[in-house]
Amino acid sequence: MKKVLLVITIVSMSLTSCVSKKKYTELETKNKEIQDLLNTATVKLNSCLTEREAYANQIDFLKKNNSDLINNMGNLTTLTTKGAENLEKSLESLKEKDLRITRLQDALTKKDSVTLALVTSLKREVGMDDPDININVEKGVIMISIADNLLFKSGSYEVSDKAKGVLAKVAKVINSKPDFECMVEGHTDNVPVKNAVLLDNWDLSVKRATSIVRVLHNDLGVSPKQLIPAGRSSYVPLVDNDTPANRAKNRRTKIIIMPKIDQFYEMIEKEMKNLGGK
Template sequence: MSKKTRHEEHEEHADESWLLPYSDLMTLLVALFLVMYAMSATDAQKFEQMAQAFNSALSGGGGVLEFRSDSPTNTQLDQGRKDKMNSVIDKNTGSSELSKLRTKEQEDLEKLKKQFDQYIKNNGMTDLLSTKLNQSQLMITISDNALFASGQAVVKDESRQLAKSISTMLQQFPDYEVLVQGHTDNVPISNSTYSSNWDLSVARALQFMKILLLNPNLDPVKFSPIGYGEYRPIDTNATAIGRAKNRRVEVSILRKYKDPAAETTDVSAPGK
């Protein structure tokens, strides 16, 4: 009987060592729920700090709570905002510099235009030459009568000084593209040298450009001759006066800093 009694007492005191792993399991479950809750929060930086704290407490810094957020932290977001702001500043700075260059270019072209206009006035050539400044270019228009004999592309001897004066003034813009453009009226040409107004207009532009480039201070790379024939008239071809205006050579200094948003404003020479 005594042995049976001792056995019953032993059954009343069962082994409770299972409580230790059970408590560890419950701790991990609590940590898991905390992780899941943190993942639903918007502040990824705080979650990462929390995960690091749990890792340090439960597993010495490593384990199931290790986490590296792929979402930007507050610090990263702040840096992103700073980068974006700096980009805007750089863009505004670039726009400001471009605006300054446009302003400087406008002032220089207006100054050059006044020089041309003064030359035209001093030499009594207001009926033969004119200037026009707009948002694309500064254009000097020369009547064919000031340069060529009828139906010819050879520049008159007395007109070579005009070309020399123009080339001297063009030296102020050595880095600018210059177009030399020939135009005719719509009267068909009939001689053995030129078979069409196309040929005549190209030849006139080329010959005048060659005289300009006798100035060694001008870069031939910046110059281009173009012939438009009768196809870009500025007046009617129905009258003699209109046809005379259409027969011309134009020397255009092209702007480098155009403003597409600006409205075109033309400034014509006196007497134009």
């Protein structure tokens, strides 16, 4: 640009001496127009350079933004895939736990069904019209409560002949379920007992329980593995020991028929560990 201006100036100076004033004026006007065009072109060039730099920066930003978006999409895909895998594993775990719960419920339902069938069988065998015999279900086990006046004489632990007839019916049901256990609990009133044979009510309650156990095993063929004698003395009364009638109610023997405790609780414990293990 400077060279052009120099040439024009030299030409102008040289022509000043050899051209007319009119021609000089025309050339000067033309030179001014060229100078204006040059200035305008320079301004436009600078503007274009500035815009190009801005566009270049914008392109770099868009490229980086696009790259970030692509990376984020990849991360999102990875997270979505992992989330789907975790969800699937959680659903499988829930299905397994639900299956174990169903099995546990089925086992409990089966136990309850067997218990109900045994109660029905016992009531049919023993009969419901005897006020000295009570059969019901408590806490999932069968309770047979027999008053002492049907089993023993007062202060004695020798089983009466009348009692053996009732025990034979109970033994029939016990023998039909060899996987069940039978706990025999002796209960007394709170009147102290002490003689040459018995030390106290604990002693009397235990001896009465073991007497029943011996009859069930020795005379009626119940497996000794199923039998558990226990003495409760006077510490689990049905009613207050404040009248002769109430004391008579408290003097009783309970025969508790139940699934083998160890087997049942092993099953429960196993299933509960499985439930919490995953």
